[in-house]
Amino acid sequence: MTSLSEQPVLSAEAEGVDLWADVVGQDATVAELRAAVDAPVHAYLLVGPRGSGKRALAAAFAAALLSRDRVGPDAARHARLALAEAHPDLTVIERKGASISVEQADEIIAAAWRASVEGGPKVLVLDEFHLVTSAGPKLLKSIEEPPAGTVFVVLAEQLTADLVTIASRCVRIDVPAVDDAAVAERLVAEGVDPERAADAAAAAVGDLRRARLLATDDRVALRRRAWHAVPDRLDGTGGRAVEAADELLAMITDAMAPLAEAQAAELAELEERVKARGERGSGRADLVARHKREERRYRTDEIRAGLTELARRYRDELTVAARPQASLAAIDAVTELADELVRNPNERLQLVALFVRLSNLDTR
The missing domain is CATH 3.40.50.300 (P-loop containing nucleotide triphosphate hydrolases)
Incomplete structure (x- = not known):
């Protein structure tokens, strides 16, 4: 070739x-x-x-x-x-x-x-x-x-x-x-600070479009740390599991601001193009529908990225864990939810159930 x-x-x-x-x-x-x-x-x-x-x-x-x-x-x-x-x-x-x-x-x-x-x-x-x-x-x-x-x-x-x-x-x-490094390299070439590019690439899991959005978000690293710290917050009670899930979901809602801005700019660009050139088949309705799909996908991708960070935490602990089987079970539970996200679950209930399950696994 x-x-x-x-x-x-x-x-x-x-x-x-x-x-x-x-x-x-x-x-x-x-x-x-x-x-x-x-x-x-x-x-x-x-x-x-x-x-x-x-x-x-x-x-x-x-x-x-x-x-x-x-x-x-x-x-x-x-x-x-x-x-x-x-x-x-x-x-x-x-x-x-x-x-x-x-x-x-x-x-x-x-x-x-x-x-x-x-x-x-x-x-x-x-x-x-x-x-x-x-x-x-x-x-x-x-x-x-x-x-x-x-x-x-x-x-x-x-x-x-x-x-x-x-x-x-x-x-x-x-x-x-x-590879995350390839995405980070592209972001740096586009003018993104290397440290910010690395955080965005890791959270985007290979998706360049998403990485570009995350690179404009000052709180990417904060969200990654919040997911990484989930095991430290759990105490075996449903109340703490609900609290952790709700705070993470609220952070995801706040994180969607860059997407909303990008979508508004895209729609404005389309409107200007139609106004200036009267383009046939401009596809405004299709663009609005696509934006709604992007919003749903963004939330799913944020949760999946968070679960990836959470699984990374348990993998990091495997080498020093007194009960490695519990750590492996925790990784399996996190991976299982990541796979189920494609089937449109109630994200809050699923996260709470996962956190309750994790809190009952003594990995230390």
């Missing part, structure tokens, strides 16, 4: 659009997707852990496809709309419940057969498809033989039994985890 520097410049890139600006540490995957732009197949499956950049890769690939046959400023317009997930011929499907439902499968099929708004290709990004269950068989025909010009990009954290048949109809691209 040719290196990035040896591959031809894509049409939007010729207009100064950095399609891959939100992707870090994935040079091999970027090269593979760039090479596919000129003659894409009907479906791709990107498999990798949360935070590996699959969503950013999918948006960049969609931007390259949707701007491929455009020239000049028109190519840039198509690319920028796609990167913002606001292009009328880009459909992003996210689960609405614990898994991809049959009703959502109907939406995907309808979107695949809908005529192109801009007269070019259509791209459907199917997020978190490791959670597809009974809806999988219904989607098989559409993914295997979509209408001409339609490209599916399926994202999954792992290849589950329910996803195997769909995967066999896709070109699989493995997306490895991103």
Whole structure:
């Protein structure tokens, strides 16, 4: 495979659009997707852990496809709309419940057969498809033989039994985890203080977009310390468990201010662009819907990052623990909740239950 520097410049890139600006540490995957732009197949499956950049890769690939046959400023317009997930011929499907439902499968099929708004290709990004269950068989025909010009990009954290048949109809691209150091290096290159960049990268667990937000948050280190100190606060009573959970959740609510500011700026930029150029298919409603999804994802990511820090605390204690089995049980309990977060639990009840469980494990 040719290196990035040896591959031809894509049409939007010729207009100064950095399609891959939100992707870090994935040079091999970027090269593979760039090479596919000129003659894409009907479906791709990107498999990798949360935070590996699959969503950013999918948006960049969609931007390259949707701007491929455009020239000049028109190519840039198509690319920028796609990167913002606001292009009328880009459909992003996210689960609405614990898994991809049959009703959502109907939406995907309808979107695949809908005529192109801009007269070019259509791209459907199917997020978190490791959670597809009974809806999988219904989607098989559409993914295997979509209408001409339609490209599916399926994202999954792992290849589950329910996803195997769909995967066999896709070109699989493995997306490895991103090292915290790579994210921190990118932040430093963008002007972030090295210490702040390291804290943001550790809390973002490989997600560059989230790391950029966290780098503007003065309280990232404070939240990490609060999660790290949870075992010191627990005394075996439900009252202390509730108190710890409520304080952490309040900190997460406060931490969402940078996201709100970024979303307001993005919406204002869209409104200015529409006002100045009257862009067709500006996608305001889609942008607002995406912002709501981002808010939900942000809370989940904050809790997951906190649980990672909490598990790190117990791992650090393993070497000196008098009862290593209790420390291992604590790590298992924390990991179990992190896995369950994808199924939309009541976060407060789940955290309280976890903290009560941890307080009954004597790891010292």
